Amino acid sequence: MIDQLSVVPNAAASPFLKWAGGKRWLVSRGFPKPKAFNRLIEPFLGSAAIFFSLRPNQAILADINEELINLYRVIRDSPSEFEALLRSHHDQHSHDHYYAVRKQIIEDDLERAAKMLYLNRTCLNGLYRVNRHGKFNVPIGTKTSVLAAGENFENYSKILSIADIVCQDFEETIDLSGQGDFLFVDPPYTVKHNMNGFVKYNENIFSWDDQVRLAAALRRAGSRGAAILVTNADHESLRDLYRKDFSYASIGRQSILAGSAAHRGCTTEALFALNLEPFD
Incomplete structure (x- = not known):
């Protein structure tokens, strides 16, 4: 179970940004991570909750959203x-x-x-x-x-000063990883045969093909020795995609993406891990 894993304490710094799908809730629950790592890499940056909680000595923070990356660069510089x-x-x-x-x-x-x-x-x-x-x-x-x-x-500027902040496709970012890196990967939650296979991600389409491309890039990163934690939709199509090589756990949380509190309920998300301690 997830509570049997090594977990990190509550966030060392709070994100300055609110972002749909942000992982403040995961930070507060605790999440698996390597006992030691040299560099944190986030290819889907969002609110950077994991980065701010871990406060690594080195990081690559990336996203395809130009406005988001500009915000982080300006606050850093x-x-x-x-x-x-x-x-x-x-x-x-x-x-x-x-x-x-x-x-x-x-x-x-x-x-x-x-x-x-x-x-x-x-x-x-x-x-x-x-x-x-x-x-x-x-x-x-x-x-x-x-x-x-x-x-x-x-x-915030001092915390971000150790990071390379780049606007690029997730595969380019993941391909930079290797031994000694910790990849935290939080993509848009697209599932197979849902919404014709895609969801809107900024001005770009994040398709089921992108989910497949992501999983392949992560397997390559794992073969180079990177430790990997992925959050994704807790859906059969994603579990099948990561079934080989990755450990899996389902974790419950409160959903907050709704116009009123009355429409917010409980949901589950999937965690997939590679080159980390297994979930069980």
Whole structure:
């Protein structure tokens, strides 16, 4: 069972971003990891909950979402300037300001980053969703505070300073891994024969073929000696895909991706591990 494994303590730092499918809940439960590793690699970055909990000495943090990667780079490289812009949004926040910012087309990396986190913190349920033209289209939520009390982006910058932060396809990232690396892999939860085999992932399609490509890349990484933990949908098609080579466990959690608390319930997710202690 999962509680028989070596687990990590609660997060050493909390993520600054809310992200659909984020793994704060997994951090709070504890998750299997190598007893020692040299570098953490995350090919699907999201809120970086695992990175912030482990605080590794080296990391590759990657995602195909350009806006997401720009946000992490700006906070790493220009934290004080970023915080000043975010504070300006905090001071101006209103219904009109939200929608004015949402429709802005911004070229400057620093301003783009501040816009993204402002919208993330004030939109409905912290959801990141874009339309077919790649435009963020989530309505305003109920939160009125943009900056948390005592929030310190200089500290986030120091934590992120050890990381290479890259925008690229997951396979490119996984192919960088080898002996001494810990791969934490949290892809979009596509399953076979569901929604015609794909779900929307930013402006890109993450298909069942991508799930197959991901599993193949992870097996190659495992053969090079990387320790791997995968979270995915707890579905027969995924269990079949990872049945060979990987250990499996099902873990329950509370679902929070719904418009109202009344529609949020319990669900299970799958954990698949390679070159880690087995689940049983």
